[in-house]
Amino acid sequence: xxxxxxxxxxxxxxxxxxxxxxxxxxxxxxxxxxxxxxxxxxxxxxxxxxxxxxxxxxxxxxxxxxxxxxxxxxxxxxxxxxxxxxxxxxxxxxxxxxxxxxxxxxxxxxxxxxxxxxxxxxxxxxxxxxxxxxxxxxxxxxxxxxxxxxxxxxx
Amino acid sequence: xxxxxxxxxxxxxxxxxxxxxxxxxxxxxxxxxxxxxxxxxxxxxxxxxxxxxxxxxxxxxxxxxxxxxxxxxxxxxxxxxxxxxxxxxxxxxxxxxxxxxxxxxxxxxxxxxxxxxxxxxxxxxxxxxxxxxxxxxxxxxxxxxxxxxxxxxxx
Numbered sequence: 066x067x068x069x070x071x072x073x074x075x076x077x078x079x080x081x082x083x084x085x086x087x088x089x090x091x092x093x094x095x096x097x098x099x100x101x102x103x104x105x106x107x108x109x110x111x112x113x114x115x116x117x118x119x120x121x122x123x124x125x126x127x128x129x130x131x132x133x134x135x136x137x138x139x140x141x142x143x144x145x146x147x148x149x150x151x152x153x154x155x156x157x158x159x160x161x162x163x164x165x166x167x168x169x170x171x172x173x174x175x176x177x178x179x180x181x182x183x184x185x186x187x188x189x190x191x192x193x194x195x196x197x198x199x200x201x202x203x204x205x206x207x208x209x210x211x212x213x214x215x216x217x218x219x220x
Numbered sequence: 221x222x223x224x225x226x227x228x229x230x231x232x233x234x235x236x237x238x239x240x241x242x243x244x245x246x247x248x249x250x251x252x253x254x255x256x257x258x259x260x261x262x263x264x265x266x267x268x269x270x271x272x273x274x275x276x277x278x279x280x281x282x283x284x285x286x287x288x289x290x291x292x293x294x295x296x297x298x299x300x301x302x303x304x305x306x307x308x309x310x311x312x313x314x315x316x317x318x319x320x321x322x323x324x325x326x327x328x329x330x331x332x333x334x335x336x337x338x339x340x341x342x343x344x345x346x347x348x349x350x351x352x353x354x355x356x357x358x359x360x361x362x363x364x365x366x367x368x369x370x371x372x373x374x375x
Contacts, residue, residue, distance in 0.1 A: 066297050092369035097252070097269075097349070114252075114365045119344035126341040130326075133338040141335035142221050145372050171285075180296035183288040186281040189274035192347065194252070210269045214247035217300050 068184060068208055069177035071216055072198045075207035077102045080109075080154040084120045085145060087153055091117055097194035097209055101153055106204055108197040110157050111173050120156050121145050174199055181217055184208055223339060223363055224332035226371055227353045230362035232257045235264075235309040239275045240300060242308055246272055252349035252364055256308055261359055263352040265312050266328050275311050276300050329354055336372055339363055 077100045078087050087099055091114055099117060101110040119127065121144065126133035133141075173193035175183065177200050187196050194210040232255045233242050242254055246269055254272060256265040274282065276299065281288035288296075328348035330338065332355050342351050349365040 066293065088369055089373055092366060092373055095366060113347070114349050114369075115343050115347045118340050118365060118369075122337070122341045122344050126337060127345055130338070130341065130345075133335070133341045136335065136337050138221065138335050141337035142372070144337045144340065180288070180291065180293050182277070182281060182291050182296035182299045183285070185273050185299065186277045186285065186288045188270050189277050190282055190285075192268070192270045194269050194349075210273060211247060211250060214243055214269075214273075217297070218244055218247055 066181050066216060067177060068175055068179040068196070068198045069205075071181070071184070071208045071212050072177070072206040073209075073212065075100055075195070075197070077106070077108075077204070078153055079103070080152060080157055082153045084117070084151040084153065084155075087112075087117050088121060088145060097211070099153075100195070100197050100204070100207060101157065102204065105202070107199065107202065108172065108174050108204060111191075111193050111195060111197060112153070112156055113193055113195075116156055117153075120151060120153065173197065176200055177205060181213060184213055185217075188213070221336050221371060222332060223330055223334040223351070223353045224360075226336070226339070226363045226367050227332070227361040228364075228367065230255055230350070230352070232261070232263075232359070233308055234258070235307060235312055237308045239272070239303050239306040239308065239310075242267075242272050243276060243300060252366070254308075255350070255352050255359070255362060256312065257359065260357070262354065262357065263327065263329050263359060266346075266348050266350060266352060267308070267311055268348055268350075271311055272308075275306060275308065276303055328352065331355055332360060336368060339368055340372075343368070 098113040173191040173196040253268040328346040
Protein backbone atom coordinates (compact mmCIF):
# COMPACT_ATOMS: atom_id res chain seq x y z
CA UNK A 66 0.00 0.00 0.00
CA UNK A 67 1.42 3.33 -1.08
CA UNK A 68 0.40 6.96 -0.87
CA UNK A 69 -1.00 6.69 -4.41
CA UNK A 70 -3.52 4.09 -3.17
CA UNK A 71 -4.63 6.20 -0.23
CA UNK A 72 -4.74 9.73 -1.54
CA UNK A 73 -7.89 11.62 -2.37
CA UNK A 74 -8.51 15.00 -3.97
CA UNK A 75 -8.22 17.68 -1.33
CA UNK A 76 -9.34 21.30 -1.43
CA UNK A 77 -6.65 23.97 -1.30
CA UNK A 78 -6.44 27.57 -0.17
CA UNK A 79 -3.93 30.30 -0.93
CA UNK A 80 -2.23 32.90 1.23
CA UNK A 81 -4.96 35.33 0.15
CA UNK A 82 -7.87 33.15 1.31
CA UNK A 83 -9.82 34.84 4.10
CA UNK A 84 -9.60 33.09 7.47
CA UNK A 85 -13.41 32.88 7.66
CA UNK A 86 -13.45 31.17 4.27
CA UNK A 87 -10.78 28.74 5.40
CA UNK A 88 -12.78 27.96 8.54
CA UNK A 89 -15.90 27.37 6.43
CA UNK A 90 -14.04 24.97 4.17
CA UNK A 91 -12.65 23.09 7.17
CA UNK A 92 -16.05 22.81 8.85
CA UNK A 93 -18.14 22.26 5.73
CA UNK A 94 -16.11 19.37 4.43
CA UNK A 95 -15.07 18.05 7.85
CA UNK A 96 -11.38 18.33 7.00
CA UNK A 97 -8.55 17.76 9.48
CA UNK A 98 -6.60 20.69 8.01
CA UNK A 99 -5.94 22.68 4.87
CA UNK A 100 -3.29 22.70 2.16
CA UNK A 101 -1.99 26.17 1.32
CA UNK A 102 -0.68 26.36 -2.25
CA UNK A 103 1.38 28.94 -4.12
CA UNK A 104 0.66 30.37 -7.58
CA UNK A 105 1.94 27.15 -9.19
CA UNK A 106 -0.51 25.10 -7.14
CA UNK A 107 2.22 23.54 -5.00
CA UNK A 108 1.94 23.24 -1.21
CA UNK A 109 3.77 25.92 0.75
CA UNK A 110 2.19 24.95 4.03
CA UNK A 111 -0.19 22.46 5.60
CA UNK A 112 -2.33 23.95 8.35
CA UNK A 113 -3.87 21.55 10.87
CA UNK A 114 -7.36 22.62 11.95
CA UNK A 115 -6.04 23.98 15.23
CA UNK A 116 -3.74 26.34 13.36
CA UNK A 117 -6.58 27.65 11.19
CA UNK A 118 -8.44 28.29 14.43
CA UNK A 119 -5.37 30.05 15.83
CA UNK A 120 -5.68 32.59 13.01
CA UNK A 121 -9.20 33.38 14.16
CA UNK A 122 -8.40 33.94 17.83
CA UNK A 123 -7.24 37.37 19.05
CA UNK A 124 -3.60 37.31 20.16
CA UNK A 125 -4.33 38.32 23.76
CA UNK A 126 -6.52 35.22 24.18
CA UNK A 127 -3.74 32.98 22.95
CA UNK A 128 -1.27 34.43 25.39
CA UNK A 129 -3.47 34.44 28.46
CA UNK A 130 -6.38 32.08 29.18
CA UNK A 131 -7.68 34.48 31.84
CA UNK A 132 -8.18 37.21 29.23
CA UNK A 133 -10.34 34.96 27.05
CA UNK A 134 -12.51 34.33 30.13
CA UNK A 135 -13.39 38.02 30.66
CA UNK A 136 -14.81 38.44 27.14
CA UNK A 137 -18.58 38.17 27.52
CA UNK A 138 -20.59 35.47 25.82
CA UNK A 139 -22.09 37.66 23.07
CA UNK A 140 -18.70 38.97 21.99
CA UNK A 141 -17.14 35.53 22.29
CA UNK A 142 -19.82 34.07 20.00
CA UNK A 143 -18.92 36.63 17.33
CA UNK A 144 -15.16 36.16 17.42
CA UNK A 145 -14.93 34.61 13.97
CA UNK A 146 -16.97 37.25 12.18
CA UNK A 147 -14.75 40.03 13.51
CA UNK A 148 -11.96 38.89 11.22
CA UNK A 149 -13.25 39.84 7.79
CA UNK A 150 -9.91 41.20 6.61
CA UNK A 151 -7.63 38.51 7.96
CA UNK A 152 -6.11 36.01 5.54
CA UNK A 153 -4.27 32.72 5.71
CA UNK A 154 -1.04 34.65 4.99
CA UNK A 155 -0.67 35.38 8.72
CA UNK A 156 -0.08 31.67 9.37
CA UNK A 157 2.74 31.38 6.84
CA UNK A 158 6.44 31.94 7.44
CA UNK A 159 7.68 35.40 6.39
CA UNK A 160 8.21 35.97 2.65
CA UNK A 161 11.51 34.81 1.27
CA UNK A 162 11.72 31.73 3.46
CA UNK A 163 9.48 29.57 1.30
CA UNK A 164 10.99 26.37 -0.05
CA UNK A 165 12.58 23.70 2.09
CA UNK A 166 15.66 25.65 3.18
CA UNK A 167 17.52 24.44 6.25
CA UNK A 168 16.08 25.52 9.55
CA UNK A 169 12.53 25.35 8.17
CA UNK A 170 10.17 22.94 9.81
CA UNK A 171 9.57 19.76 7.84
CA UNK A 172 6.45 19.98 5.66
CA UNK A 173 4.09 16.98 5.61
CA UNK A 174 4.54 16.52 1.87
CA UNK A 175 5.59 13.30 0.14
CA UNK A 176 5.51 11.46 -3.18
CA UNK A 177 3.06 8.79 -4.38
CA UNK A 178 5.50 5.95 -3.61
CA UNK A 179 5.59 6.61 0.15
CA UNK A 180 4.56 3.54 2.18
CA UNK A 181 1.98 3.67 4.99
CA UNK A 182 4.83 3.58 7.49
CA UNK A 183 6.45 6.61 5.90
CA UNK A 184 3.12 8.42 5.88
CA UNK A 185 2.48 7.55 9.53
CA UNK A 186 5.97 8.65 10.58
CA UNK A 187 5.57 11.92 8.67
CA UNK A 188 2.21 12.66 10.31
CA UNK A 189 3.60 11.84 13.74
CA UNK A 190 6.77 13.91 13.25
CA UNK A 191 5.04 16.97 11.87
CA UNK A 192 1.91 16.66 14.07
CA UNK A 193 -0.14 16.91 10.89
CA UNK A 194 -3.31 14.85 10.39
CA UNK A 195 -2.85 15.15 6.63
CA UNK A 196 0.00 14.72 4.17
CA UNK A 197 0.04 16.32 0.72
CA UNK A 198 1.16 14.10 -2.14
CA UNK A 199 3.15 15.74 -4.93
CA UNK A 200 4.49 14.24 -8.15
CA UNK A 201 6.58 16.01 -10.77
CA UNK A 202 5.60 19.46 -9.60
CA UNK A 203 1.91 18.65 -9.35
CA UNK A 204 -0.27 18.25 -6.26
CA UNK A 205 -2.11 14.94 -6.62
CA UNK A 206 -4.12 15.13 -3.40
CA UNK A 207 -3.71 14.28 0.24
CA UNK A 208 -3.74 11.32 2.61
CA UNK A 209 -5.56 11.94 5.87
CA UNK A 210 -4.84 10.22 9.16
CA UNK A 211 -8.36 8.74 9.07
CA UNK A 212 -7.88 7.33 5.57
CA UNK A 213 -4.53 5.87 6.61
CA UNK A 214 -5.87 4.21 9.78
CA UNK A 215 -8.98 2.93 8.00
CA UNK A 216 -6.89 1.14 5.40
CA UNK A 217 -4.17 -0.11 7.74
CA UNK A 218 -6.70 -1.50 10.22
CA UNK A 219 -8.77 -3.12 7.48
CA UNK A 220 -5.72 -4.82 5.96
CA UNK B 221 -22.89 29.74 23.64
CA UNK B 222 -20.90 27.81 26.21
CA UNK B 223 -19.01 24.54 26.38
CA UNK B 224 -22.13 22.93 27.94
CA UNK B 225 -24.05 23.69 24.70
CA UNK B 226 -21.36 22.22 22.46
CA UNK B 227 -20.14 19.16 24.28
CA UNK B 228 -20.98 15.61 23.34
CA UNK B 229 -20.24 12.29 24.99
CA UNK B 230 -16.76 11.17 24.02
CA UNK B 231 -15.13 7.75 24.34
CA UNK B 232 -12.19 7.44 26.71
CA UNK B 233 -9.17 5.19 27.00
CA UNK B 234 -6.85 4.47 29.92
CA UNK B 235 -3.08 4.14 30.18
CA UNK B 236 -3.56 0.38 29.83
CA UNK B 237 -5.47 0.54 26.54
CA UNK B 238 -3.53 -1.14 23.74
CA UNK B 239 -2.32 1.20 21.00
CA UNK B 240 -4.07 -0.91 18.36
CA UNK B 241 -7.33 -0.57 20.30
CA UNK B 242 -6.84 3.19 20.56
CA UNK B 243 -6.21 3.39 16.81
CA UNK B 244 -9.37 1.37 16.14
CA UNK B 245 -11.44 3.68 18.31
CA UNK B 246 -10.01 6.73 16.56
CA UNK B 247 -10.64 5.34 13.09
CA UNK B 248 -13.96 3.63 13.79
CA UNK B 249 -15.64 6.68 15.26
CA UNK B 250 -13.76 9.21 13.14
CA UNK B 251 -12.42 11.01 16.21
CA UNK B 252 -9.86 13.84 16.11
CA UNK B 253 -8.14 12.44 19.20
CA UNK B 254 -8.65 10.51 22.42
CA UNK B 255 -9.19 11.36 26.07
CA UNK B 256 -7.02 9.33 28.45
CA UNK B 257 -8.62 9.03 31.89
CA UNK B 258 -7.32 7.85 35.25
CA UNK B 259 -9.00 5.41 37.63
CA UNK B 260 -11.41 8.16 38.75
CA UNK B 261 -12.46 8.75 35.15
CA UNK B 262 -10.76 12.16 34.98
CA UNK B 263 -8.63 13.23 32.00
CA UNK B 264 -4.89 12.87 32.52
CA UNK B 265 -4.07 13.53 28.90
CA UNK B 266 -5.67 14.36 25.57
CA UNK B 267 -3.97 12.70 22.62
CA UNK B 268 -4.52 14.23 19.18
CA UNK B 269 -4.76 11.60 16.44
CA UNK B 270 -1.19 12.28 15.32
CA UNK B 271 0.07 11.40 18.78
CA UNK B 272 -1.84 8.12 18.84
CA UNK B 273 -0.20 7.38 15.51
CA UNK B 274 3.19 8.31 16.97
CA UNK B 275 2.76 5.46 19.46
CA UNK B 276 2.37 3.05 16.59
CA UNK B 277 5.46 4.11 14.64
CA UNK B 278 8.88 2.58 15.44
CA UNK B 279 11.23 5.13 16.98
CA UNK B 280 13.83 4.92 14.22
CA UNK B 281 11.23 6.00 11.66
CA UNK B 282 10.34 9.03 13.73
CA UNK B 283 13.94 10.12 13.97
CA UNK B 284 14.92 9.61 10.36
CA UNK B 285 12.61 9.77 7.33
CA UNK B 286 15.19 7.88 5.25
CA UNK B 287 14.92 4.85 7.52
CA UNK B 288 11.16 4.64 7.07
CA UNK B 289 11.77 4.61 3.32
CA UNK B 290 13.94 1.49 3.35
CA UNK B 291 11.28 -0.65 5.05
CA UNK B 292 9.62 -2.64 2.28
CA UNK B 293 5.94 -2.31 1.46
CA UNK B 294 4.81 -5.60 3.04
CA UNK B 295 6.47 -4.82 6.36
CA UNK B 296 5.29 -1.21 6.23
CA UNK B 297 1.69 -2.37 5.73
CA UNK B 298 1.93 -4.45 8.90
CA UNK B 299 3.45 -1.77 11.14
CA UNK B 300 0.36 -1.42 13.34
CA UNK B 301 -0.11 -5.11 14.01
CA UNK B 302 3.46 -5.49 15.24
CA UNK B 303 2.56 -3.54 18.36
CA UNK B 304 0.34 -5.96 20.21
CA UNK B 305 1.91 -5.27 23.60
CA UNK B 306 2.20 -1.50 23.40
CA UNK B 307 -0.19 0.64 25.42
CA UNK B 308 -1.24 4.26 25.61
CA UNK B 309 0.96 4.59 28.73
CA UNK B 310 3.99 5.27 26.50
CA UNK B 311 2.43 8.58 25.44
CA UNK B 312 1.92 9.81 28.96
CA UNK B 313 4.34 11.79 31.11
CA UNK B 314 6.31 9.67 33.60
CA UNK B 315 4.48 8.55 36.74
CA UNK B 316 4.38 11.04 39.54
CA UNK B 317 4.07 14.07 37.32
CA UNK B 318 0.32 13.75 36.80
CA UNK B 319 -1.78 16.67 37.92
CA UNK B 320 -1.29 20.22 36.71
CA UNK B 321 2.03 20.97 38.40
CA UNK B 322 4.10 23.84 37.06
CA UNK B 323 6.21 23.05 34.04
CA UNK B 324 3.60 20.63 32.73
CA UNK B 325 2.07 21.42 29.38
CA UNK B 326 -1.39 22.91 29.54
CA UNK B 327 -4.11 20.27 29.14
CA UNK B 328 -7.05 21.05 26.85
CA UNK B 329 -9.55 20.66 29.68
CA UNK B 330 -12.12 23.22 30.73
CA UNK B 331 -15.43 23.66 32.55
CA UNK B 332 -18.96 23.84 31.09
CA UNK B 333 -19.06 27.65 31.36
CA UNK B 334 -16.19 28.23 28.91
CA UNK B 335 -17.22 30.44 25.98
CA UNK B 336 -16.51 29.56 22.34
CA UNK B 337 -13.64 32.03 22.38
CA UNK B 338 -12.07 30.30 25.38
CA UNK B 339 -12.52 26.92 23.72
CA UNK B 340 -10.98 28.17 20.47
CA UNK B 341 -8.03 29.76 22.28
CA UNK B 342 -7.47 26.56 24.25
CA UNK B 343 -7.50 24.40 21.12
CA UNK B 344 -5.13 26.81 19.34
CA UNK B 345 -2.73 27.05 22.31
CA UNK B 346 -2.56 23.34 23.00
CA UNK B 347 -2.75 22.25 19.32
CA UNK B 348 -5.61 19.97 20.32
CA UNK B 349 -8.64 19.44 18.07
CA UNK B 350 -10.68 18.47 21.14
CA UNK B 351 -11.23 19.86 24.61
CA UNK B 352 -12.47 17.76 27.54
CA UNK B 353 -15.16 19.34 29.70
CA UNK B 354 -15.05 18.57 33.41
CA UNK B 355 -17.44 19.64 36.18
CA UNK B 356 -17.08 18.84 39.86
CA UNK B 357 -14.67 16.01 39.33
CA UNK B 358 -16.71 14.43 36.55
CA UNK B 359 -15.94 14.24 32.83
CA UNK B 360 -19.04 15.51 31.00
CA UNK B 361 -17.77 15.01 27.46
CA UNK B 362 -15.74 16.89 24.90
CA UNK B 363 -16.02 19.71 22.40
CA UNK B 364 -14.37 19.02 19.05
CA UNK B 365 -12.95 21.63 16.71
CA UNK B 366 -15.52 20.57 14.11
CA UNK B 367 -18.43 20.99 16.53
CA UNK B 368 -17.10 24.38 17.56
CA UNK B 369 -16.68 25.66 13.99
CA UNK B 370 -20.03 24.25 12.89
CA UNK B 371 -21.85 26.15 15.61
CA UNK B 372 -19.83 29.37 15.37
CA UNK B 373 -20.23 29.55 11.60
CA UNK B 374 -23.95 28.75 11.77
CA UNK B 375 -24.58 31.45 14.38
